[in-house]
Amino acid sequence: LFLDEVTEMPPDLQVKLLRVLETGTFNRVGSTETQRADVRVLGATNRVPELAVAEGKLREDLLYRLNVFPIRLPPLRERREDIALLAEHFLAEICKEEGKEKKFTKGAYERMNEYDWPGNVRELRNVVQRAFVMASGATINDEWLELQVGRSAPREKGAVLSVRIGTTLSEVERSLIFATLAHFDGHKERTAAALGVSLKTLYNRLKEYGADPTPSPKESRAA
Template sequence: MSHALVVDDDIDSANSLAALIAGQEFTVACAHTLRDARRQIVLQQPDIVLLDLKLPDGSGMDLFTDASLIANSEVVLITGHASIETSIQALRLGAADYLIKPVNLRQLQGVLSRFMKPAALQAEFADLSATVAKSGRFGHLWGRAPSMQRVYEQIARVAGTGVTVFITGESGSGKEVVAQTVHDLSRRRKQPFLAVNCGAVSPTLIESEIFGHERGSFTGAERQHQGYFERAAGGTLFLDEITEMPQALQVKLLRVLETGRFMRVGSTQNLEADVRVIAATNRDPQEAVASGKLREDLMYRLNVFPIELPPLRDRLDDVPLLAAHFLTGIGEQEGRSKRLTADALAQLAAYPWPGNVRELRNAVQRAYVMAVGDEIDAQWLPRPSAAAAVEATVNTDAADAGLHLPIGTSVAEAERRLILATLRHYHHHKERTAAVLGISLKTLYNRLKEYAGPTEPAS
């Protein structure tokens, strides 16, 4: 039977919590000071420590200064005094989660149901590291490049905590795959992982989709609807393209992150949000704040643990590994294995991949379909020279159109000018423009809507 230690200076609160924990098949001990907590830990190492931050002889944070003391214990903050910043600091130090008093049975059951011994998580990550060295795979991710090794280290560090993760990277670089891997390695892995693209949902419906609505709350609301926060209860909610979320809704999201509560549209009843949020954007967060696309306070609340995903052009050595992975999956699905020739692999590794991993996957699938035999040669694969020609043409056209980027031009402004110059070059053919720029058609439409009208880059 697992053992829990409750550290709380409020004797009545500690005893009540201990009684709730005992009903969940745990043995329980209580401590009311830091000194008593250290003594209890030495007497019997707890599997989980529910730790108050405000104690008579110091802060509960002081326990983290002696890492060996709680190295084999999962720590959950439980306090009525903690600010969000203090809780985040403790999560960064290694706390698995935090609860705000008064704690109810449902909240407690959620935490205890996710209990995993730190040693088990550490062993799991050690196995994953060995798998990377052998096959190049880490969870759902593939690659051996140093930049990806850094991403793996960050995932291993954050997955076992309740920290909010903010993933940045270009379109097609695999941000949702990172989020899925974080979830699958977390204590919430047995609960749902739900993903919503904030740029793909109508602004008039997105609040209802995320928070749900009550019957009759608006025209067409014929029944009660559970939003993503309810459906992801106990699990992870991935909010992709967070900068496309309307500002009014960003305020409500911030409130959920800070209070753990939300309301359905048309309701006055608060609901608990036992959900870990992972957000992502293909924009620079600071530029998004400067351009009014992302609230600054929300950015800081999301950006507790940032993960920056490298573009594929910066890890071309991983291309053959990724191509082989995609080809294996396609072969299993189609019931016929095919292989890439040496020339095909060389051509893949030389291409700059403006559409990143997504473009590579599509290219491999197209080549698989077009190849008559069991070998896939370079005939149906993108050519580096063609990419260079496109880039040169776009640059030339941009120069002819008067596109100049002096030192000090913001990233957002440079992006705007490049998109509009490329669109002009391709005679406003949006599909070709999106393909050349390596962004999704939806993202291109969002950008053009944001620019609100001009089709020519500024001189």
């Protein structure tokens, strides 16, 4: 029996679960007959269980009952070797469901591997599905990977911007924005993500500098 997000379980339900774990018995709703349960129980949570206990989200005695054999699954950003494998698995599933064959390009793999995936596997699955729908051809390149802006910026490998001592902070900011924009071929969403700012903030800065804040042709096609 797999119980997901056990720390979100209501307190009264935690009491009932604890009783089942301790006695191996339960009563069905509306019945007075005691039933015996012969199952293995797996519990999962995205919280730190001990902190959930301290916050009153999880009963301490229930934690002790469930924590017989703990397994820690690291976040996706700590096991980047799994990103491509999982992405290919999800894409293969979607291709089978839709009856179409599509493949990732090298740039798409690099883009996925550089992103921090704050939403972990669920976010990866959703990004792959959205990219499959958006890509018009048989290949999915990096421009179809709509990653979240402002949550965790991808770590792009690119050119280095040198700044002369004595340059004002506003001039440094302006140079950095335009250098990053050029690095991403005018793609403003990716530029904003790399700079760690919202798209609205980037547009406002470009207006201040007298630059065109409208989306690039690639962004317009993606929209």
